[in-house]
Amino acid sequence: MARRILEHSLGAICGAALALNLLLVLGLLFLIAANALPAFWQEKVTLVTLNDGRKLLGEIRAREVIPPRQGEAESSGARIKMKTGNRDVTGEDFVWIDEAQIASRVTPPDAVVLERLEYGFFYGTMAELRNGSEVVARGSEDVARAFGPVHDRILRQVAETRDVERHGAGAPADPAVSSGLAALHDRLAGEVLVMTTADGASRAVPVEKIVRAVRPNVLSSAGTLGLYLTRAREFLLDDPRESNTEGGIFPAIFGTVLMVFLMTFAAAPLGVLAALFLREYSEQGVLVRLVRTAVNNLAGVPSIVFGIFGLGFFVYAVGGSIDAWFFADRLPSPTFGTGGLLWASLTLALLTVPVVIVATEEGLAAVPRVVREGSLALGATHFETMTRVVLPAAMPGILTGMILAMARAAGEVAPLMIVGMVKLAPALPIDGVFPFVHLERKFMHLGFHIFDLGFQSPNVESTKPLVYATALLLITVVTVMNLLAISLRNRLRRKYATGAF
């Protein structure tokens, strides 16, 4: 009887453990997604008038009950968090307001949200559009009508001047071109949009610094959705601005993916060859068992230790030597003798190579001896047997190892902080400048970006949703890379069917 009860309850306990695991994973994903997805959503803009007559314009982002003070039994009401923007005017993006102090809330139709290249969002109403001293339009409606075409023209001009400057970079500047550019810059700086804040102050914003202006309170649902998608796209594809608190995270995505691929290219051959030696060429004795144990233990070494090794070996020893031999003319400023994408990838390759070795060894061990003998009995050499039969048969196992290695590498941050990962990289590691691939460059990484946004940012309130969005993106990137590897593995498995193995 007791055995029967045990038998039944054991199944239930196992099921419960699995359910708990799933719940935790789903809960984590839900938490991240729920915080990440609203990050780019444009709320209606509310004009809040306080009891003392002060006015605030912004988006209401949160509401909470004020926790009762010590000694008090009851809460003294609720408060709301407003994103008021205008960091250059007020010095802060967010304010908390006690609901008790609020006299009225309205959503004025002419309220405008400006997304700016500098100082973040601006909330206010349009007052004037000026070109130098000339007033192009005045009054909220007229300015709104005139602003669109002017904004488009200026963005176009800015893009053109940037192209001219970029192509001219490095070449001796033509005085006529450079003076022309300077004049254009001055003229562009003169085209400003004058905005009025909620409490009546006015502020001139150069049109070239405006990403877009929207009136969220009169925007249709489709328009709001379109705005959301545009912002999400910018987040994926743009460079970061304002010490990473705004703009996109494309360099971080690019850096992460490129680093993982480089890591794979380094770790795969190293791990597979080492496993081949351990399993196929060496005599299975005490020494090999010791090496195998050491490899397994290597997988458990804290990643920062690998980082320190990477710094000491790759950066200082190898990189320093490369600099001394090939880039002596640039010294003392280092080329390879400092952290960079290549060294970070190799450090991660060392970190993940035990995973590849273990998986490859298992894959090789799973190839039956009789299959190898079949090949040898046909007159194939050991090498031919290895490359034509054993390795292809072990390939699914090897790919499993690669998948695990990639997942580990993509999530690793600590060792990278000392071998080349930076908060803001000036340029991508691959660009149009010869030799096109710059593996010595520093790079950005999604994992570090999360840390930077969440804990190093000057503006934590505004970056909080971005932390979640970046985390969601990192999970997505890892998932996509894994799915690619898994689909490759499944294709191999289908090709060789199943059955005999």
Place this chain on the structure above:
Amino acid sequence: MRPGGSEPRSTEETRPERVAPAEEAEARPVIESAVLRVKDLSLWYGASRALHAVSLDVAPRKITAFIGPSGCGKSTLLRCFNRLNDLIGDVRVEGSIFLEGLDIHATDVDVNMLRKRVGMVFQKSNPFPKSIYENVAYGCRIHGMSRRPDLDPIVERSLRAAALWDEVKDRLHESALGLSGGQQQRLCIARAIAVEPEVILLDEPCSALDPLSTARIEELMQDLKSDYSIVIVTHNMQQASRVSDYTAFLYMGRLVEYGETERVFINPVKKQTEDYITGRFG
């Protein structure tokens, strides 16, 4: 010609007996122009001796069966013919084996070329994780043939010779692992004959197959006999008596009796042979 049909003789002794040289000579068949000539072959796995001075000749274009209880050394002897025992560390061989006059243990022998001349089919079917076509073409590719126009006829001929062509001709490029056990074993035979060996070694090729598949393989062996010398190791005495022309009975690493199959099964010279084929032990 069944083992049960032979006259059971009364026996006093059941212990294995050392074979006297004179008796041995008497039991031996006369084989002209042997394809394989084994002379005083002894083999040790480490310290344990697996073969004791075995000498026998394998007749060309005939089927020679090795029978005997498990561990008697028949598979070990078979694997000496293509030097597959070389793969196992700590193996020592004494004596010699000649393949059409070539001493296969000579230092200048290319073991890969030897294995091309002496094909092998294993107990457990072992198709490579490749397509049916690539399985058959494998040996040819190894030996330097890579053009499809050259390979296509070889693949077709080999599969036809292995009586598999009609079953797989529409799915040559599908995985070989999708075939049934019997088909896989015939594929392994096709793979072995694709490189045109002189000898085919079959190491208990039917032990994992159902009776129908076994019958097909046995039939196939009769067809292949006209082109190849076949040596088969089998546990199954009925199979040996059905298919083989010559039978060698091994016991505890020694060749006890070797002769024309009919003679060995109907009129064994040695008591051990008789006891084994009548099912007294083994």
